[in-house]
Amino acid sequence: MKKIALAAAIAAIVAAPAFAQTYPNKAITMIVPFAAGGPTDIVARIVAEPMSRALGQTVIIENVAGAGGTTGITRGAGAAADGYTLMMGHMGTHGAAPALYPNLKYDPAKDFAPIGVAAGTPIIIVGKKDHPANNLKEFIEWAKKQGDKSNHAHAGIGSVSHSTGILLNSIMGTKPTFIPYTGTGPALNDMMSGQVDYMTDQIVNLVGQINAGTVKAFAIATAARSPALPNLPTTKEAGIDGYEVSAWNAVFAPKGTPADVVKKLEAALNSALDDAGAKKRLDDLGAVSPVGNDRGSIALQKLVETEVARWTPVLKAAMAASK
Secondary structure (H helix, E strand, O other): OHHHHHHHHHHHHHHHHHHHHHOOOOOEEEEEOOOOOOHHHHHHHHHHHHHHHHHOOOEEEEEOOOHHHHHHHHHHHOOOOOOOEEEEEEHHHHHHHHHHOOOOOOOOOOOEEEEEEEEEEEEEEEEEOOOOOOOHHHHHHHHHHHHHHOEEEEOOOOOHHHHHHHHHHHHHOOOOEEEEOOOHHHHHHHHHOOOOOEEEEEHHHOHHHHHHOOEEEEEEOOOOOOOOOOOOOEHHHHOOOOOOOEEEEEEEEEOOOOHHHHHHHHHHHHHHHHOHHHHHHHHHOOOEOOOHHHOHHHHHHHHHHHHHHHHHHHHHHHHHHHO
């Protein structure tokens, strides 16, 4: 029996490099944990195309929506650790979720093989196109007067739009009725049709709609204005101190994915970020592409740990204040 066990161990050691050398030899699935059309889906599709070219195999997007993105991420975390199932996580699924889901079935910092950040995505406060407020100060006054008669759309508990919305309403001292969706794509559609009043969303989902006038933008939650929307004031310029929030989207693999496979995926993502076409599309949408030491698996692991530590007390305090 000992000889058999030793032989099996040796075979596994020998097979690992061979597997890495042949990887990938079939299509790769990237789970997007929200409905199609939202910011995470947009970023995933932009980087998937050049990643496919770099890897020599198609990267297929699969939308698995539910529970603020945690349904799809839970499914991905439990997939085979062979490099053929990836996830496009974000600040909500890997930063805010532990504070909002006491029974979360994964640990963002321990249950994944991080690949790298795909894009930084500043947050914008937006309302329906015929919203009575014309600037952020008027919006805050309106929200305070409306109370729970106003409604705030989001992509599910723990999503970026939900977490950043909780923080915004906490700072404003307002208590709207929250309306959950399976993604910010459907939420934005309902806001454009006037069925919901406002939301906080990632810039990549909004530039086109803001420029087309189908939604009304009040401010961007960054220290400086975005080149993609140069006329949109920052939250500080417009009248709110302390609301500076930028989300992010990043690629993860299941825990235990072979190191050589992780390196290949990391190199493919870096190649996608350097691709002129992908970079232009992300730039045009207002996304911030990672560079230098902000790229890769090590940087992403540190980011996840930092984000969990940052958002847990903030969200718990905000939720306590809203009760």
